[in-house]
Amino acid sequence: MNVLNVSLKVILIITVGIQSVYSSEAxxxxYSYNEQNKVYNYNLAAASSNFPHxxxxPDGYYKVSSNGTVVWFQLCDAMIFNHDPPRCFDCFGCGESAQCGMGCSALMSNNLFGYPICTTIGLTSTITTDLIDKRNPHTGLLVKMRHDRPELNCSLSVYVICDSKQVQGPTTLETVNLCNYATQLRHPSACAQIVSSSSNGFGWFGTLLIIILCPFGGYLLAxxxxxxxxxxxxxxxxxPNLEFWANLPHRAQSAIMSLVRRFRGHSKDHRSSYSPVAF
Structure with a gap:
């Protein structure tokens, strides 16, 4: 019994851990953005038939370089290196020397005196998402990550362009200033799912039904x-008042038939008020 309890506790801890990681990643x-009567919903990590991740x-990281500077990064999660790990010195805050590149979301390498020196420029806990252009939400999302240190603040901005027809990895790396970089990629995951916000709610007819049915239901229950x-x-x-409710369909039918007879009688009287005209 003790072994069973321990096993159940271990399974519960693992399940909660997986759910917490998934929730933080999601x-x-x-990202959601409201504009007039439209809601733009983005989910970069949403799986699809062509892109399960x-x-x-799927390699665990993206890689882009320019003028001797190399940047590795991952969107929405920390990097994983199953092959070709960064080979550089000083991986402080990103796996250290033993697992360089593991544990952060962006890492930069520069040659200093002939040696590749690594600098962490993005942590998973600092990732933020925003629109590239709020005047045109179809453009895509801007994903930012940073690593603040007492002597130097570094960051990476990734412009994810919405492209439903193709995937294009990062090909250019721009140095914004001393330790701030920017790159761009194209992906269908950056395209928004658009829903109309004007159709939300019950509308006036649904509200009227609720106003009528709620007191009626309360009356029957009480x-x-x-x-x-x-x-x-x-x-x-x-x-309550079972006889009344049982006879209600018959009474409704009688009332409708009475209205029909009155209408027909009124129509006959209306037609008889005209006298024939002799030509």
Missing amino acids: AVCE GILS GAAYRFFYLGIHGIDIV
């Missing part, structure tokens, strides 16, 4: 409870 990768690189608990009535007879 929170980073999801969403925008996350009446049935009173007849059951205080009058001791059981079965179908607990429905």
